[in-house]
Amino acid sequence: MNTVAVVGLQWGDEGKGKVINRLAPGFDFVVRYQGGGNAGHTVYVNGQKIVLKHVPSGILTESVTNLMMPGMVLDPDVMFEELDAVTKLGIDFKNRLKISGRVHITTAAHKALDQLRERAAGKGKIGTTGRGIGTTYADKANRLGIRAIDLIDGNNLRETAERMLAVKNPVIEELGGDKLSVDEIYGKLKQWGEKLKPFLADTSLILAEALAMKKRVMFEGAQAAMLDIDVGTYPYVTSSGTTAGAIGSGCGVNVGAVGEVIGVVKAYCTRVGEGAFPTELFDAAGKHMQEVGREFGSTTGRPRRCGWYDAFAARYMVRLGNVSCLAVTKLDVLSGLKELKIGTGYEGWDQPGLPESIVTLGKLKARYETLPGFDGDITGCTRYGDLPVNARALVERIEKLTGAPVKYVSVGPGSGQLIARE
Ligand code: GDP
Ligand code: IMO
Ligand code: MG
Numbered sequence: 175m176n177t178v179a180v181v182g183l184q185w186g187d188e189g190k191g192k193v194i195n196r197l198a199p200g201f202d203f204v205v206r207y208q209g210g211g212n213a214g215h216t217v218y219v220n221g222q223k224i225v226l227k228h229v230p231s232g233i234l235t236e237s238v239t240n241l242m243m244p245g246m247v248l249d250p251d252v253m254f255e256e257l258d259a260v261t262k263l264g265i266d267f268k269n270r271l272k273i274s275g276r277v278h279i280t281t282a283a284h285k286a287l288d289q290l291r292e293r294a295a296g297k298g299k300i301g302t303t304g305r306g307i308g309t310t311y312a313d314k315a316n317r318l319g320i321r322a323i324d325l326i327d328g329n330n331l332r333e334t335a336e337r338m339l340a341v342k343n344p345v346i347e348e349l350g351g352d353k354l355s356v357d358e359i360y361g362k363l364k365q366w367g368e369k370l371k372p373f374l375a376d377t378s379l380i381l382a383e384a385l386a387m388k389k390r391v392m393f394e395g396a397q398a399a400m401l402d403i404d405v406g407t408y409p410y411v412t413s414s415g416t417t418a419g420a421i422g423s424g425c426g427v428n429v430g431a432v433g434e435v436i437g438v439v440k441a442y443c444t445r446v447g448e449g450a451f452p453t454e455l456f457d458a459a460g461k462h463m464q465e466v467g468r469e470f471g472s473t474t475g476r477p478r479r480c481g482w483y484d485a486f487a488a489r490y491m492v493r494l495g496n497v498s499c500l501a502v503t504k505l506d507v508l509s510g511l512k513e514l515k516i517g518t519g520y521e522g523w524d525q526p527g528l529p530e531s532i533v534t535l536g537k538l539k540a541r542y543e544t545l546p547g548f549d550g551d552i553t554g555c556t557r558y559g560d561l562p563v564n565a566r567a568l569v570e571r572i573e574k575l576t577g578a579p580v581k582y583v584s585v586g587p588g589s590g591q592l593i594a595r596e
Contacts, residue, residue, distance in 0.1 A: 175390075175433035175434040176385075176388050176389070176390050176391065176433055177385070177390075177391050177392075177393070177429065177430075177432045177433045177434075178197070178201070178391075178392045178393070178432065178433060178434045178435075178436060179392070179393040179395060179418040179421060179432045179434070179435045179436065180193055180194050180197070180392060180393070180394060180395060180436045180438060180501075181393075181395030181398070181399065181416065181417060181418050181435065181436070181437060181438065181495065181497075182395055182396075182397060182398025182399065182401075182416070182437075182438050182439075183398060183399050183400075183437040183438065183439050183488050183491045183492065183495070183497065183500075184398050184399070184400055184439055184440060184443050184444070184445075184484075184487075184488070185398055185400045185401055185443070185444065185445040185446070185451075186213075186396075186397050186398045186401055186445075186446070187214070187440075187444060187446070187471070187472065187478065188398060188438040188439055188440050188501075188503055189216075189438055189440070189501070189503035189504065189584055189587075190215055190231075190394065190395060190396075190438050191215025191216050191217045191225075191226060191231045192215075192216065192217060192218075192503070192584065192587060192589060192592070193436070193438055193501050193503070193582065193584070193592065194215070194217075194230075194231040194232065194392065194394050195217040195218075195219075195231045195232075195234055195235070195589050196589045196590075196592045197392065198231065198232040198234070198235040198238050198392065199235050199237065199238075200390065201232065201238060201390040201391060201392040202237075202238065202239060202384065202389040202390045202391065203232070203238065203239050203240070203241060203381070203384055203389060203390070203391045203392070204230040204231060204232025204233075204235075204238050204239075204240050204241075204391075204392045204393075204394055205230065205240075205241045205243060205381060205391060205392070205393050205394060205425065206228070206229075206230045206240075206241070206242050206243060206246055206394050206396065207243045207245045207246065207393060207394075207395075207420065207421050207424030207425050208245045208246060208395075208396060208397075208414040208415060208416060208420055208424045209246060209247070209307070209396030209397055209412065209414055209416070210227070210228055210246055210247035210248055210249060210280060210305065210307055210310070211227045211228060211247075211248075211249040211252045211253075211280065211303075211305040211306075211307070211473070212227075212302070212303040212305045212307045212396070212397070212412060212473065213226075213227050213228070213396035213397065213473070214226075214227055214471065214472030214473035215227070215231050215394075215396070215472070216472050216587065217231055217234055217589070218587055218588050218589055219234050219263050219265075219589075220263075221588075222263060224256075224259050224260065224263065225256075225472050225473070226256055227249075227252055227253070227256055227473060228242065228246065228248055228249070228252065228253040228256060229242070229253060229256045229257065229260070229267075229271065230242070230394050231394055232392065232394070233260055233265070233267050233270065233271065234260070234263070234265060236265065236266070236270075238270065239270050239271075239272065240267070240270055240271050240272070241272050241274075241377040241380060241381060242271075242272070242273040242274060242277060242377065243274050243277075243377055243378065243381070243424055243425040243426065244274045244276035244277060244377075244378065244424070244425070244426045245414065245415075245420065245423060245424025245425065245426075246274070246277045246278075246424070247277065247278045247279075247280050247306075247307060247310040247311060247314075247414075248273070248277045248278070248279055248280060248322060249279075249280040249285075249305065249306065250279065250362075250366040250369065250370060251362075251366075252305075254369060257271075268372075271373055272373060272374075272375040272377050272380060273322060273370065273373045273374055273375070273377065274322070274374075274375070274376070274377040274378065274426075275321060275322050275323030275326075275374045275375075275376070276321055276322070276323065276378075276426070277321065277322050278310050278311070278313065278314045278319040278320065278321055279310070279319070279320045279321065279322060279324075279325070279363075279366070280305065280306040280307070280309075280310040281306070281320070281338070281359055281362065281363075282354055282358070282359065282362070283309075283338060283339065283342045283343075283346065283354050283359065284306030284309040284310045284313070285304065285305060285306035285309075286306075286342075286346055286351050286354065287306070287309045287342060287345060287346060287349075287351075288302055288304055288305065288306045288307065288308060288309045289304045290346060290349035290350065290351045291309075291349065292304065293349070293350075294349050294350075299448060300409060300410055300447060300448060300449075301410070301446065301447025301448040301449070302447065303446075303447075303471075303473055303474050304474070305473070307412060307413050307414075308412075308413040310413075311413035311414060312413070318338075318341070320334060320338070320363070322370055322374055323374065325363055325364075325366055325367030325370060326367040326368075326370070326371050326374065331360055331363045331364055331367070332356065332360045334360075334363060335356045335359040335360040335363060336356050338359065339353070339354055339355075339356055339359060342354075377425075378425060378426040378427050381425055381427050381429075382427050385427070385429060385430075391429075393418070393421050393425075393429075393432065395416060395417070395418070396416065397412045397414070397416040398416055398438075399416060399417050399437075399491035399494070399495060400445075400487060400491065401416055402415055402416040402417050402420075403415060403416075405417070405491075405494055407449050407450055407532055407535060408532060409532070410447065410448050410449025410450070410532065411449075417491070417494065417495040418432055418435045418495050418496065418497070419494070419495060419496075434498045434499065435495060435496060435497045435498050435499075436497075436498065436499055436500070436501055436581065436582070437488075437491070437492060437495065437497035437499070437500050437501070437578060438500070438501045438503060439483070439488055439500055439501070439502055439503070439572070439576070440467075440483070440502075440503050440504045440507075441483060441502050441503070441504055441505045441507070441508055441568065441569075441572065442463050442467075442480060442481065442482055442483050442504070442507070442508065443480070443481045443482065443483055443484055444463070444467075444469050444478040444479060444480050444481075445478065445479045445481075446471045446474070446476050446478045446479070447476075449532070450532055450535040450536040450538075451479055451481055452481075452484060452487075452517065452520055452535065452538050452539065452540040453481035453482040453483070453484045453515075453517040453540045453542075454479055454480070454481040455480055455481045455482065459482075459511055460480045460481060462507075462510070462511055463480035463481075463507060463508075464477065464478070464480050466507045466510070467480070467504055467507040481517075482514075482515040482516060482517050482540070482542065483515075483516050483517060483572060484517040484540065485516050485517055485518055485572065485575035485576050486517060486518060486519045486520065486528075486540075486575075487517075487528055488572075488576045489575065489576050489577045490527050490528045492576055492577050492578045493527075493577070497578050498578065499578055499579045499580070499581035499582075500572070500573065500576060500578050500579065500580045500581065500582075501580075501581065501582035501583075501584065501592075502569055502572055502580050502582070502583050502584065503583075503584035504584065505552065505561075505565060505568070505569065505583055505584065505585055506551075506552050506553045506585045506586055506591075508547070508548070508565075508568070509547075509548055509549060509550060509551070509552055509565075510547070510549055511547040512546075512547045513544050513545065513546060513547050514544070514545045514546070514547050514564075514568055515542040515543065515544050515545070516542065516543050516545070516568075516571055516572065516575060517540040517541065517542055518540075518541050518542065518543050518575060519540075519541045520538035520539060520540055520541060521538065521539045521540075521541055522538070523538055543571070543575075545564065545567055545568055545571060546564050546567075547564060548562040548563075548564035548565045548568075549562070550562060552565060552585050553585050553586040553591060554585075555585055555593065556593060557593065558583065558593050558595045558596070561583070561585075561593075569583055580595060581594065581595055582594055582595065583595065
C-alpha cells in the first residue's frame with residue numbers, strides 16, 4: 175500500500191506511536207494532520223522512552239521525512255523540547271522535519287484560558303489536557319488565530335500580541351487568572367519565529383507531489399474516533415477531526431482514498447477526562463488494567479479510567495472510518511485475569527449505531543460476552559501461534575464483533591513486541 179493511516183478507534187492512547195514507529199521504515203513520509211500538544215505518543219528507541227506530542231513518530235527513523243500539516247496546532251516550546259529529546263537520542267532530523275506555515279500557534283494565553291475555563295466549569299468540565307487545544311482551534315475558526323507563517327513574514331508581532339491580549343486578558347482576569355504581559359507574548363512570538371523558520375515549508379505541496387510520485391506515505395492520527403469533534407462523544411471530545419476522514423482537510427490535499435486504514439485498539443478500553451464510558455470498571459479487573467497497564471496519561475500523568483473492550487463502539491467507528499484492519503495492543507496486560515469480557519452492545523439500545531446524544535449514552539449499561547482468561551508472560555511471543563489459546567480466542571472475538579480483521583497484535587511497549595498476523 176502506498177498510503178496507510180494509523181488512527182485510534184477508542185479514546186486515545188491505544189499505542190498509535192508504538193505501531194507507527196514500528197512500521198515507519200516501510201515509508202518515505204509520516205504525516206500528522208490534526209491535534210497538537212494534547213497528544214502523547216510513546217515510542218521506545220533502544221530501550222529509551224520518548225513521548226512525542228507534535229512531531230510525527232517517523233522522526234526516529236532516519237529514512238523518513240516528517241510533515242506537520244495545516245490542520246495541526248503547535249505549541250513551539252513543547253515541540254522544541256521534543257526535538258531536544260530526539261537529539262539526545264543521537265538522531266539527526268534537520269532535513270527530515272517540515273512544518274506547514276499554516277499551523278496555528280498555541281500561546282500561554284490559549285493555555286491559561288483552557289485551564290481557567292475548565293476550573294470555572296466545575297463539575298461540567300470536559301477534562302481537557304489543559305494544553306490550549308480548544309482555545310487555539312476556536313481562534314482559528316473565528317479567524318483570529320496566529321499561524322506559524324505570521325511569525326516570520328514581517329507582521330508587526332508586538333501589535334499581534336497587543337491585539338490578542340486586548341481580547342484575552344479581560345476574560346483571563348474575569349476567570350480569576352493573572353493577566354499576561356505584551357512583552358512576554360511578543361518575546362515568545364519573535365523567538366518562535368526565528369526558531370521555526372528553518373523548518374517551515376508548504377507541506378501541502380510537498381505531500382501532493384509525494385502522492386503524485388507514488389511515495390509511501392503514512393498518516394499519523396492523534397487522539398481517537400470517540401474523541402472526534404463531529405462523531406465522538408460530544409462535548410467530551412477534542413477540537414479536531416480525529417478519524418481518517420479528516421486527513422484530506424487537515425492536510426489541505428485531496429489525498430484520495432487511503433490504501434489501508436489501520437485502527438488501533440487496546441484489548442480493553444481507557445479514557446482520560448470526563449464523559450460517558452459504558453464499559454467502565456470500578457472493580458478488581460479495572461484495577462488490574464490500571465496497574466499492570468500503567469494507565470496514566472502520557473501528557474498529563476492523570477490516571478486513565480479503565481474498562482472492558484467495547485466492540486459495539488469500535489464497530490461503529492470501523493464503519494464510519496472505513497477501517498481496513500485492526501492493531502490490538504496491550505494484550506499482555508490482560509494476562510492473569512480469570513475471565514475476560516467484551517462489550518457487545520447496550521441494554522435497551524437496539525439501534526445499529528452509537529447514540530448521538532451524550533445523555534442517552536451516559537445512561538446506557540453495557541451488555542457483555544464472557545471468555546475464559548489466560549495466564550503467563552506473553553511479552554516475548556513473536557508469532558501469533560505462540561500466544562495462549564485463550565488469548566487468541568479473545569483476539570478473534572474482538573475481530574468478529576468489531577467487524578475488521580486483526581492484522582497486528584501488540585504484547586508489550588517495545589517496538590519489537592508487535593506480532594504481524596499472517
Ligand atoms: P498513543 O497516544 O496511542 O501513541 O499511546 P500512548 O503512548 O499515549 O499510550 C500507550 C502506552 O502503552 C504507552 O505507555 C506505551 O508504551 C504502552 N504500550 C503500547 N503498546 C503496548 C503493549 O502492547 N503492551 C504494553 N504493556 N504497553 C504498551
Ligand atoms: P493521543 O494522541 C487521550 C482527551 C482529553 C479530554 C479531551 C479533550 O495521545 O491518543 P483536549 O485537551 O484535546 O481539549 O481534551 O480529549 N484527549 C486525549 N486522551 N489521548 C490523547 O491523545 C488525547 N488528546 C486529548 O483527556 O478528555
Ligand atoms: Mg497518548
